[in-house]
Amino acid sequence: MLNELGYNQRAILGYDFNFVGSRYLFASHNIEAYDLNYFRNELEIESGFWGIKDAQVLNLAKKFLSNYDFKAPFALYLSTVDTHGPKGFLDKVYCPNLEYGLNGAIECGNRILNDFISWIKTQEFYKDTTIIIVGDHLAWGVGDMENRFIYNVFINPSFSKIPGADLIKNRKLSHFDISALILDSLNIPTQYFGLGRNPLYQKTLLEIYGIDEFNKQISSDSRFYESLWR
Numbered sequence: 001m002l003n004e005l006g007y008n009q010r011a012i013l014g015y016d017f018n019f020v021g022s023r024y025l026f027a028s029h030n031i032e033a034y035d036l037n038y039f040r041n042e043l044e045i046e047s048g049f050w051g052i053k054d055a056q057v058l059n060l061a062k063k064f065l066s067n068y069d070f071k072a073p074f075a076l077y078l079s080t081v082d083t084h085g086p087k088g089f090l091d092k093v094y095c096p097n098l099e100y101g102l103n104g105a106i107e108c109g110n111r112i113l114n115d116f117i118s119w120i121k122t123q124e125f126y127k128d129t130t131i132i133i134v135g136d137h138l139a140w141g142v143g144d145m146e147n148r149f150i151y152n153v154f155i156n157p158s159f160s161k162i163p164g165a166d167l168i169k170n171r172k173l174s175h176f177d178i179s180a181l182i183l184d185s186l187n188i189p190t191q192y193f194g195l196g197r198n199p200l201y202q203k204t205l206l207e208i209y210g211i212d213e214f215n216k217q218i219s220s221d222s223r224f225y226e227s228l229w230r
Contacts, residue, residue: 001183001188002073002075002186003029003030003031005073005188006072006073007072007073007074007075008068008072008073008074008075009029009030009031009032009074009075009076009077010031010032010033010034010064010074010075010076010077011026011031011032011033011034011076011077011078011079012034012057012060012061012064012076012077012078013033013034013035013036013051013057013078013079014035014036014048014050014051014052014053014054014056014057014079014080014081015035015036015050015051015052015079015081016035016036016037016050016051017033017035017036017037022035023035026077031075031077034060035051036050036051036052039052039060046093048081048082048089048091049081049082049084049088049089050081050084051081053082053089053091054080054081054082054089054091054109054112054113055091055093055094055112057078057079057080058078058080058112058113058116061076061078061116062116062119064076065120065123065125068125070125080109080112080113082105082108082109082112083102083105083106083109083139085102085139085140085142086102086140087100087101087102087105088101088102088104088105088106088109089105090104090105090108091108091112094108094111094112095107095108095111102139102142106139113133117131117155126156127156129156130154130155130156130157130158130185130186131154131155131156132152132153132154132155132157132182132185133151133152133153133155134152134178135150135151135152136150137150138150152178154181154185157184157185157186158185158186158187159184159185159200160184160187160189160190160200161184161200161201163200167199167200171199171204171207172204172206172207172211173199173204173206174195174196174204174205174206174214176193176194176195176196176197176205177196177197177198177199177204177205177206178196179193179194179196180192180193180196180197180198181196181198181199181200184198184200195218
């Protein structure tokens with residue numbers, strides 16, 4: 001959709017994009033992707049957990065944004081992995097005062113990301129830019145899995161509807177619903193997107209059916225879905 005709207009789309013990744021089919025995902029969505037293999041041939045790699053450390057990935061993003069001419073809207077996709085389990089990667093250059101281990105990696109990752117976002121907020125393009133942070137999954141083996149949640153946040157969004165207090169607390173969303181929210185946050189009014197429901201307008205499918213029925217329906221056969229793979 002963003003390609004059709006004229007967005008210049010780029011992905012800067014610190015890992016090998018052959019992992020879990022990322023290469024084909026980006027290619028099929030007309031997103032120009034640069035990964036570990038590309039940067040290994042172009043510059044000196046500062047190794048992290050899975051490839052390039054997060055601080056260097058975000059510095060590469062700064063270079064792209066600093067040199068972009070802004071003749072067309074842009075979408076820049078970044079992936080951070082320093083906080084990935086089991087122990088994470090602690091960037092001692094960035095955080096020399098922290099101890100090795102997952103807690104230190106998480107705190108350092110927060111600093112790195114906060115500094116990057118703070119830099120964006122000082123740039124002229126920020127007033128027309130939405131920053132979206134989407135969590136991948138919970139850290140395994142860390143505390144109670146039942147009472148923790150994935151952290152997602154929208155910074156400077158252009159939602160088509162101002163969310164009331166009753167709409168932003170104690171809601172049940174799936175990753176399908178995040179897609180509708182992403183489009184809506186870019187000033188593209190969206191109430192539905194596939195199985196996603198914009199929670200600013202209505203109940204999500206999780207709220208309507210509950211987790212058990214939702215999973216049951218998702219696992220059912222679908223002639224339409226299967227037809228996409230023929």
